[in-house]
Amino acid sequence: MSDAAAVLDDVCSEGDELDLLVTGLAEEQWALPTPAPGWSIAHQIAHLAWTDRVALLAVTDAAAFAGEVGKALAAPDTFVDEGAAAGARLPAPELLAQWRAGREQLLRALRTAPPGARFPWYGPPMSTASMATGRLMETWAHGQDIADTLGVRREPTARLRHVARIGVRARDFAFSVRGLAAPGEEFRVELTAPDGALWNYGPVDAVQRVSGPALDFCLLVTQRSHRDDLAVRAEGADAEQWLDIAQAFAGPPGAGRAPKGEA
8 A cells, every 4th residue: 555545544534533523413513613713613624625625626627726826825814714614604414515525526536646646735736645644634633623612532543643744844834934944953753652652753863852742742733732731842942942833734823722721
């Protein structure tokens, strides 16, 4: 099985898990506010459906996707919220059906993409595996908002390795998007996986180091929890700064979440 095929299998599993979480929700539950300001559960699913749709365009119709990029450039601060709001206005059964159909179409397109294909995106072009990894990260992160809203604790899985990898690779982006110079040296990142194994990134002798549970690191880089509420630790001034600004997602700097005591 190729790397891309393995990631796509995990994307499918992540989507199925979230689908189980929202299936059967009452109409009024779709309107419950989530930790993302101004976003209900419907907004969260609508955003995933919207992103799957534009990802499908990136994979199958580059010209149409370029039109979506133009819309984003015309309204960089609002286009994401506008896309979520449009979908959230749909009746819940229609929104759920739209999300299911869209993610199935995207998975099919990615599974049949030619080897070595690269697709346009809002940043650098993406390979099949990178596109799939991004979709898994978003599904997991927005699913976390929904789980938190419903008071559900999700069991962490080995699929978190994809989220962690994006978080590590996005280190320099987190600095640059804030107008900061990225550190010149690599960091060592050591994360404890859900099964107790260690996921290691970077040179073993690096001075700047980050360590902690993989789940907590993923919550940090997706900005689903405040650093003060997580057991992620840094050694070195640059690593300390990174943990204050880390983000695994594209776009402008996220506002993050307040510490639990201030929420």
